[in-house]
Amino acid sequence: MPFALSPERERKLQEILERYPTKMAVTLPLLHLCQEQAGYVSDEIVEFVSKRLDLSPAHVKGVVTFYTLYNQHPVGKHQVWVCRTLPCALRGAYEVIEHCEKRLGIKCGETTADGKITLRTAECLASCGTAPMMQVDRDYHENLTRERVDQILARLQGG
Ligand code: FES
Numbered sequence: 001m002p003f004a005l006s007p008e009r010e011r012k013l014q015e016i017l018e019r020y021p022t023k024m025a026v027t028l029p030l031l032h033l034c035q036e037q038a039g040y041v042s043d044e045i046v047e048f049v050s051k052r053l054d055l056s057p058a059h060v061k062g063v064v065t066f067y068t069l070y071n072q073h074p075v076g077k078h079q080v081w082v083c084r085t086l087p088c089a090l091r092g093a094y095e096v097i098e099h100c101e102k103r104l105g106i107k108c109g110e111t112t113a114d115g116k117i118t119l120r121t122a123e124c125l126a127s128c129g130t131a132p133m134m135q136v137d138r139d140y141h142e143n144l145t146r147e148r149v150d151q152i153l154a155r156l157q158g159g
Pocket of ligand 1 (some may be wrong): 088128
């Protein structure tokens with residue numbers, strides 16, 4: 001069955017289309033809506049977006065591959081992004097990454113076997129003053145310590 005937005009997301013899309021000056025400008029928000037629903041942007045979704053916005057599939061695919069926030073493959077229920085840029089690196093980001101990898105039994109870029117957590121690194125997430133930090137789904141966790149990381153991951157593993 002071809003991809004279709006849920007009725008609620010279809011309503012959101014209509015609101016967005018009315019607010020934006022061109023259909024092309026709706027590419028990013030529509031991709032977000034699709035990813036919210038499906039978890040990642042499949043080729044089927046690229047096709048859907050290109051048809052809805054009168055764009056070529058190559059243009060939409062180019063957008064998806066340019067922005068790291070779009071998942072090109074299935075991912076875990078929760079996304080953990082550990083910032084590794086210099087301010088975070090100077091304050092222990094690589095220890096945080098190593099600790100996450102050990103605790104979860106995966107490397108960055110991988111998903112736990114139970115499908116709960118995908119671990120990734122990120123470039124500066126604009127929270128350098130509270131380094132080291134990570135983003136879990138939509139929430140920031142700052143001034144990380146090993147204990148704090150354990151608490152966060154335990155919550156995700158339990159949920
Ligand atoms: S360097 Fe990590 S938030 Fe800026």
